Amino acid sequence: xxANLGFALAGAWKVLLAGMILGAGVPxxxxxxxxxxxxxxxGAGEALAARPRPVGRVLAVLCFAVxxxxxxxxxxIIMAAGLGKAVSFEHVFPVLVAxx
Amino acid sequence: MSSQTFxxxxxxxxxxxxxxxxxFHDTGxxxxxSIATGALRPRVAVALSGILNLVGAxxxxxxxxxxxxxxxxxxxxTGAPRADLLAGGGGALLLIVLAGLVxxxxxxxxxxxxxxxxxxSHALFGGLIGATIAGLGLSGVNWNGDGSKLxxxxxxxxxxxxxSPVVAVLVASVGTWLIFAVTRxxxxxxxxxxxxxxxxxxxxxxxxxxxxxxAQKTMGVIxxxxxxxxxxxxxxxxxxxxxxxxxxxxxxxxxxxxxxxxRTLGKGLVEIDAPQGLAADASTATVILASSxxxxxxxxxxxxxxxxxxxxIGRPGAQVRWRVAGRMVAAWLITLPxxxxxxxxxxxxxxxxxxxAGPVVIFVVLLAAALAMYLRSRKAPVGADNxxxxxxxxxxxxxxxxxxxxxxxxx
Numbered sequence: 001x002x003a004n005l006g007f008a009l010a011g012a013w014k015v016l017l018a019g020m021i022l023g024a025g026v027p028x029x030x031x032x033x034x035x036x037x038x039x040x041x042x043g044a045g046e047a048l049a050a051r052p053r054p055v056g057r058v059l060a061v062l063c064f065a066v067x068x069x070x071x072x073x074x075x076x077i078i079m080a081a082g083l084g085k086a087v088s089f090e091h092v093f094p095v096l097v098a099x100x
Numbered sequence: 101m102s103s104q105t106f107x108x109x110x111x112x113x114x115x116x117x118x119x120x121x122x123x124f125h126d127t128g129x130x131x132x133x134s135i136a137t138g139a140l141r142p143r144v145a146v147a148l149s150g151i152l153n154l155v156g157a158x159x160x161x162x163x164x165x166x167x168x169x170x171x172x173x174x175x176x177x178t179g180a181p182r183a184d185l186l187a188g189g190g191g192a193l194l195l196i197v198l199a200g201l202v203x204x205x206x207x208x209x210x211x212x213x214x215x216x217x218x219x220x221s222h223a224l225f226g227g228l229i230g231a232t233i234a235g236l237g238l239s240g241v242n243w244n245g246d247g248s249k250l251x252x253x254x255x256x257x258x259x260x261x262x263x264s265p266v267v268a269v270l271v272a273s274v275g276t277w278l279i280f281a282v283t284r285x286x287x288x289x290x291x292x293x294x295x296x297x298x299x300x301x302x303x304x305x306x307x308x309x310x311x312x313x314x315a316q317k318t319m320g321v322i323x324x325x326x327x328x329x330x331x332x333x334x335x336x337x338x339x340x341x342x343x344x345x346x347x348x349x350x351x352x353x354x355x356x357x358x359x360x361x362x363r364t365l366g367k368g369l370v371e372i373d374a375p376q377g378l379a380a381d382a383s384t385a386t387v388i389l390a391s392s393x394x395x396x397x398x399x400x401x402x403x404x405x406x407x408x409x410x411x412x413i414g415r416p417g418a419q420v421r422w423r424v425a426g427r428m429v430a431a432w433l434i435t436l437p438x439x440x441x442x443x444x445x446x447x448x449x450x451x452x453x454x455x456x457a458g459p460v461v462i463f464v465v466l467l468a469a470a471l472a473m474y475l476r477s478r479k480a481p482v483g484a485d486n487x488x489x490x491x492x493x494x495x496x497x498x499x500x501x502x503x504x505x506x507x508x509x510x511x
Contacts, residue, residue: 003247004255011250011396012263015387019267023386024275027298027378031282034294038286067298074305077389082159082312086393 026070033063103456104189104329110463111194111325114201116349117466119318121208122220123153123353126314128362129217129384129404130306133377135487136366139296140303142357142484149307150355156311157347165327165335167320170256170397171225172232173240174324179335181328190328195450196231197325198459202466203227203443207435209473215360215368215482216431219399224317225257226439233440234447256397261432264387264398265406272383272410279375280415295374302381307354309388310400315350319343359482365405367491368424370412379414383407402432421493 039056080086131145140148165179174193175181185193204220204227211218232240245251250259283291322342326332332339366372372380384400384407391398405428412420446465450458 004244004250004252004259007250007255008259008263008396011391011394012267014394015264015390015396016267016270018390018393019271019383019387020274022390023271023383024278024379026386027275027382028278028282030295030298030378031279031375034291035282035286037294038283038290071301071305074385074389075308077393078156078305078309078312079159081392082156082162084162 022070022074026067029063029066033060033067036060036063104191107191107194107198107456107459108325108329108331110459111198111201112322112345114198114205114463114466115318115322115325116345117470118201118205118208118220118224118321119315119346119349120353121205121212122224122314122318123150123350124356124358125208125212125217125220125353125361126310126400127354127357128365129400130303130310130381131357132362132365132404133372133380133408134296134299134303135362136372137292137296137299137374137377138488139299139374139377142359142362142487145303146355146357146484148304150351152304152307153311153315153354154347154351156308156313157315157350158343159308160312160316162316164316164320165323165338167317168228168324169242170251171242171253172228173236173242174232179324179327181324186328190325190330191455192235193328194325195447195459196228196235197321197328199231199234199446199450199462200224200228200443201321202446202462203230203439203441205466206442206469207439209470211431211435212358212360213473213477214431215364216428217361217365217401217405218428218431218435219261219401220314221317221399222257222261222432222435223439224321225253226436227443229253229436230440230443230445231447234444235451250396257436260391260396260398261402264391265402265409268383268387268403268406269410269413271387272380272407273414274410275379275383276376276411276414277416279379283375292374295378298378299374299381302378302385305385306381306388306400306404309385309392310354311347311350313392313400315346318349319346322346357484359484359487360477363482363487363491364424364428365408367488368421369405369408369428370418370420371491372408372411373415376411376415376418380404380407380411383410421491423493 036056036059039053127146127149131149134140135142135145166175168174174185174196181193204223207223208220229241242252244254250256319338319342323332323338384404387403388400409420409425412418446462450462453461
């Protein structure tokens with residue numbers, strides 16, 4: 001019982017940390033991208049057709065690239081787990097490794 | 101056909117039935133947000149989720165032979181069934197598995213009828229625990245593991261069920277708050293359209309992960325039954341037909357769509373917008389992926405529900421229907437014991453009636469219960485057409501579509 005509680009809390013702490021960085025952080029980047037696209041159109045109502053400023057567009061592309069990277073990494077983790085492998089973030093860039 | 105083969109066939113059919121209920125019970129975990137915000141049309145959403153579940157079930161080549169070991173002691177560490185349960189052709193083990201599956205299916209159908217998103221893994225484990233207690237006594241249950249790792253009913257079921265919704269609530273509420281802080285002042289229509297794309301991506305991830313995780317459980321249970329009867333002897337793989345059948349069953353269930361549960365998740369708990377939908381789906385996907393990456397078992401349902409609640413808490417001024425949340429939490433708490441009671445009773449009935457009559461009777465009880473609940477659900481159907489109707493607290497399902505109440509009477 002006590003041993004299990006210890007293992008569970010140790011696991012929960014890591015899941016919470018990963019959740020905050022990826023689960024809350026990545027959508028925030030997505031929101032930043034949308035904000036950058038909408039730069040200069042604030043308060044313009046349904047300004048769907050408005051063209052974003054060039055700087056805004058560059059920033060938006062950067063933000064969306066971060067999101068895309070995270071989504072691809074997410075799919076890679078699911079598939080790797082299914083194939084009996086794991087994705088290692090040891091070298092910052094995700095690498096497929098044999099599961100230990 | 102020998103009587104043993106006949107009972108085995110009942111077990112396989114019941115297991116696939118469980119897999120099917122597992123599919124439609126969990127469609128909402130992945131797709132309720134996208135359906136509620138209009139990111140995907142209801143039919144498109146369940147079809148996409150069904151396909152991804154199918155792909156996910158095939159993607160997984162890992163062998164989940166030891167799935168029951170988390171909670172009961174009817175197999176050893178290699179996946180081989182316990183020898184003392186195999187006397188006389190494995191009938192003792194088959195009865196435990198069958199009674200456990202019946203308990204899981206009946207509980208899944210009842211909670212679906214009530215529109216309550218309860219955990220399918222808890223229903224399955226509860227049914228197995230009940231049948232095992234009835235058949236082998238309390239010592240047949242793996243309560244705490246051996247202390248070397250997170251294991252047993254406490255470590256694999258109860259603690260994750262307490263912890264994972266809390267983690268999901270925290271992640272989703274922080275995510276929601278940040279998103280609204282960042283996009284304050286951006287025209288609503290402009291933001292909505294783009295957030296919907298983000299939602300579709302994250303919802304797809306949840307569906308794929310569900311296929312890789314949940315179909316495995318049924319594959320493991322069916323293979324255990326095959327091992328017990330000597331129809332399969334390889335402990336390092338599962339038969340191809342088992343894999344195909346389980347993948348098809350969970351995908352078909354998902355594609356059918358558990359509309360009653362989708363409605364509770366998407367409309368009942370909180371009124372959500374596309375940005376909240378993205379925050380909730382991203383939280384669900386990440387918490388599930390991070391947990392399975394770290395070997396921390398949890399229920400998709402608990403995580404998804406926690407995320408949806410969190411997105412209501414994180415948005416300034418949003419309304420959370422705490423009564424609905426309370427009903428759901430109550431359903432979570434009783435899922436395992438309730439399925440255990442059904443599983444235990446089924447084992448007793450089966451045991452009293454004997455080797456063949458017993459399994460047949462509990463299978464018939466299952467069919468009768470399923471039919472009764474299906475017919476009951478038709479009195480107030482929920483489908484793709486009315487899943488997004490306004491939520492009327494007090495009624496778990498929407499009022500019949502054309503309800504022409506004269507204004508002065510209504511007032």
